[in-house]
Amino acid sequence: MIRRLMQTLLLPGKIRPWLMADECGCLNGRLALTALPRLAAILGCADGEVAVALSAGLDAQGTRFIKGHLQTEVEWICQRCLGPLRLLLEVTVSLGLACDEAAVDQLPDAYEPLLVPEDGSIAVADLIEDELLLALPQIPRHDDVRECEVHGYLQPAEPVLDLKNRQPFAVLATLLQDSQRSH
Numbered sequence: 001m002i003r004r005l006m007q008t009l010l011l012p013g014k015i016r017p018w019l020m021a022d023e024c025g026c027l028n029g030r031l032a033l034t035a036l037p038r039l040a041a042i043l044g045c046a047d048g049e050v051a052v053a054l055s056a057g058l059d060a061q062g063t064r065f066i067k068g069h070l071q072t073e074v075e076w077i078c079q080r081c082l083g084p085l086r087l088l089l090e091v092t093v094s095l096g097l098a099c100d101e102a103a104v105d106q107l108p109d110a111y112e113p114l115l116v117p118e119d120g121s122i123a124v125a126d127l128i129e130d131e132l133l134l135a136l137p138q139i140p141r142h143d144d145v146r147e148c149e150v151h152g153y154l155q156p157a158e159p160v161l162d163l164k165n166r167q168p169f170a171v172l173a174t175l176l177q178d179s180q181r182s183h
C-alpha cells in the first residue's frame with residue numbers, strides 16, 4: 001500500500017522511514033509551499049512548489065538512509081535593499097535513520113540524523129520543511145549589489161577617518177574638569 005502510494009506523484013502525508021528503507025522506497029513528486037507553514041511564516045508568502053526526489057535504502061555499512069534532492073524557488077526580502085529577492089533553494093538530503101540518541105552518535109558523518117522510532121512514522125511535510133529551513137541563508141540578499149541599486153539601494157560612501165580632529169584626551173580632560181567641578 002505504502003509502496004504504491006510512493007510511486008504516484010502525489011506525496012503521501014506520512015511515511016514510515018524504517019519500512020521505506022527496507023523496501024528501498026522512493027518519494028518523488030511536488031509539494032505546495034502552502035503545506036509548509038513554518039517556512040511560509042518566515043518568507044511571508046507561500047507561492048510555488050517544492051520538487052521532491054528522495055529515495056531510501058540500506059548502505060554498505062548497514063545504515064538505513066533517506067537521500068536525494070529538494071528544489072524550490074522562493075520569494076524573500078533582500079536585507080540590503082528591502083527589494084524582492086528570488087532565491088533558488090537546491091538542497092541535498094542525506095539523512096541516516098536513528099531510533100534513539102545512542103544510535104545518533106553511531107551514525108557516519110556523511111549523514112544528518114533522522115531520529116524516529118523503528119515502528120514510527122513522520123509527516124513528509126515536516127521532513128521537507130526542516131531541510132528547507134536549514135538551507136535558508138542567514139542574511140538573504142541579492143548576489144550582485146547592482147540588483148539592489150535597481151531597487152533604490154545607494155552604496156554608502158566610505159567613511160573618512162579624520163584623525164586630526166580626533167582628540168580623545170581632550171574629551172577625557174573635559175570629563176575630569178567636570179568631575180572636579182562637581183566635588
Ligand SMILES: [Zn+2]
Binds near residue numbers: 078079080147151
Ligand atoms: Zn537587494
